[in-house]
């Protein structure tokens with residue numbers, strides 16, 4: 260019988276011909292990532308376990324992305340501890356503060372290849388499904404075990420297919436689609452399942468837009484999120500790594516637990532209202548509430564295409580007087596491309612605050628923190644209560660296009676109206 264992407268990838272990683280949903284398999288891990296929030300915990304567990312030599316340090320990538328440059332003595336000391344761990348394991352790959360958000364940095368630096376099994380101490384590690392890798396977030400204990408042994412265990416998930424048809428209307432994009440299905444099907448539609456986004460619309464998306472889908476699969480509960488592997492993916496990967504890789508796609512006769520069809524031809528810009536990623540409405544039905552802050556960034560919406568879409572709307576306008584517009588390119592490489600393409604000038608001239616490449620405002624760590632009663636519209640992935648600061652602040656989620664329109668007017672605004 261045919262296999263889904265998750266089944267085929269986990270079969271390969273566990274050295275078996277065929278696996279089925281519900282099977283427990285022990286797999287060889289190709290790549291492990293730890294970010295700054297979780298590296299100290301993993302290091303502590305390794306010490307407790309008495310592990311001083313990692314199974315294969317060259318398969319570890321450490322990225323200091325969530326906070327930085329350090330804004331407190333405590334954070335500086337913590338980061339110094341992480342750098343010492345990296346010095347002790349010289350084969351590990353290390354990207355210090357400013358390189359970018361791990362989920363962007365890993366593929367950029369050639370660490371992500373189709374066919375691989377990747378784990379990271381961060382839930383948005385699911386992003387790399389856009390490259391045809393089985394990639395997911397794990398906790399500190401599983402990570403310590405993976406680094407010590409090179410292995411990890413998985414329960415093979417069922418797979419849900421979203422078959423996407425139609426062309427996006429102007430000013431409507433991948434983020435609107437993802438928010439739409441979160442609202443329509445619920446944020447646990449894929450709980451401990453894999454998602455495959457397929458169909459002509461998905462195939463026509465840029466890699467940046469595909470990553471928006473796989474990245475936010477975790478917001479639908481998914482263990483893995485995939486888009487199909489085609490030339491767009493292999494061209495990108497081949498330009499960044501000389502290592503061989505094996506493309507794995509779903510078989511035609513693969514068995515899906517659920518198949519949904521969505522046509523995006525008439526989709527409106529979508530907004531998730533506080534405090535639930537699944538409480539989604541077309542922007543025309545959302546009150547035009549005043550916002551104190553607009554944020555464009557994160558592993559979901561800090562990619563080059565996201566910045567370009569927002570800059571196209573912002574060009575020639577100014578940010579509303581009592582609104583702060585924070586723009587965070589997801590990596591230094593994106594920052595450079597955005598600069599060369601004139602996007603940074605557009606943001607700066609409009610009065611936006613362009614920051615270094617970091618998670619920063621997305622989880623309210625070190626910058627862009629919201630005060631009591633403040634309202635933010637954010638092109639990012641989560642609007643949980645208190646995520647960006649005070650418990651009584653509010654986060655609305657949208658596309659980069661809607662974020663740019665909202666920054667101009669200072670109230671939640673349909674990008675088709677500016």
Ligand SMILES: CC(C)[C@@](O)(CC(=O)O)C(=O)O
Nearest residue numbers: 296325380381382383396622
């Ligand atoms: C550490 C944190 C803020 C995190 O990156 C954690 C995670 O996704 O696992 C997030 O986006 O919620």
Ligand code: SF4
Nearest residue numbers: 383557558618621622
């Ligand atoms: S950008 Fe936001 S969602 Fe992505 S890893 Fe950083 S904190 Fe998590």
